[in-house]
Amino acid sequence: MQDKMGFAGHAGPFPGKIMFINRLFAAVLHVLWPTSCPVCGRLGEVLCTDCAASLFLLSPLPRCLRCGGMFPCLRHPGAPRIRSASIYNGKIKSVILALKYGGFRTVGQRLGMAMAPLWERPDADLLLPVPLHRGSSRGYNQALEIARGLGRGWGMETLDAAQWARRVPRRAGLSQEERRALAHDAFVIPSRLRGLRVALVDDVCTTGTTLTRLAAACENAGVSVAGAYTAAGVVERLKNGVPCSDNIPSERSVPGGDRKF
Numbered sequence: 053m054q055d056k057m058g059f060a061g062h063a064g065p066f067p068g069k070i071m072f073i074n075r076l077f078a079a080v081l082h083v084l085w086p087t088s089c090p091v092c093g094r095l096g097e098v099l100c101t102d103c104a105a106s107l108f109l110l111s112p113l114p115r116c117l118r119c120g121g122m123f124p125c126l127r128h129p130g131a132p133r134i135r136s137a138s139i140y141n142g143k144i145k146s147v148i149l150a151l152k153y154g155g156f157r158t159v160g161q162r163l164g165m166a167m168a169p170l171w172e173r174p175d176a177d178l179l180l181p182v183p184l185h186r187g188s189s190r191g192y193n194q195a196l197e198i199a200r201g202l203g204r205g206w207g208m209e210t211l212d213a214a215q216w217a218r219r220v221p222r223r224a225g226l227s228q229e230e231r232r233a234l235a236h237d238a239f240v241i242p243s244r245l246r247g248l249r250v251a252l253v254d255d256v257c258t259t260g261t262t263l264t265r266l267a268a269a270c271e272n273a274g275v276s277v278a279g280a281y282t283a284a285g286v287v288e289r290l291k292n293g294v295p296c297s298d299n300i301p302s303e304r305s306v307p308g309g310d311r312k313f
């Protein structure tokens with residue numbers, strides 16, 4: 053479209069030719085390195101710049117890292133918080149499902165790098181991702197991939213050192229109540245982390261239970277916790293500042309919701 057001065061935008065005198073060359077380049081790149089943006093499908097990019105920029109327009113309120121309730125928490129004054137970059141919906145949900153179920157491993161680091169500028173670098177020695185479930189067939193830990201991206205952005209080390217104490221049901225298939233029933237000793241923290249300060253990382257904060265249990269395990273092991281960071285958070289209904297499951301659909305109740313990829 054031409055403006056009042058008669059200039060044809062910023063595309064230059066050969067916009068069609070340049071677009072053709074760009075598309076040809078993307079197609080060649082796709083053959084050499086087959087990938088595409090999981091949001092818009094653009095070839096040759098793990099998560100394109102335009103989509104990355106539009107992922108974090110709506111973020112949920114922070115939550116208490118001791119109970120998963122609202123922050124600041126009346127029951128746990130001074131507790132660290134869980135921060136989520138976006139409400140778990142729309143584009144960010146597509147990206148996370150591609151990362152978790154589409155074998156799209158590389159999008160995790162890209163996502164983490166896009167998240168890093170949203171917050172100041174935490175006052176911590178390292179990033180500690182929620183570990184991959186025992187027996188998972190995924191082959192990689194999606195929280196670790198996001199943490200690596202955040203670590204690159206913040207200039208911090210990431211250590212996949214926490215472990216699940218035992219096999220637990222896959223979280224994605226559980227109701228909100230079942231998620232909260234997670235045992236208090238669900239995680240094991242290696243003794244070499246004693247005395248360090250960590251920031252936790254996960255892909256999605258649903259009830260907050262996984263992160264509250266991991267934070268408690270850290271503190272029981274002499275590891276202090278600066279806070280937790282997730283790519284997306286599910287907005288829960290609160291009763292007296294505490295999350296409740298009234299009328300909140302679990303992923304299981306959304307038709308095809310958790311198995312898009």
Ligand SMILES: [Zn+2]
Pocket residue numbers: 089090091092093094099100101102103104
């Ligand atoms: Zn895109």
Ligand SMILES: [Zn+2]
Pocket residue numbers: 116117118119120121125126127128131
């Ligand atoms: Zn609390």
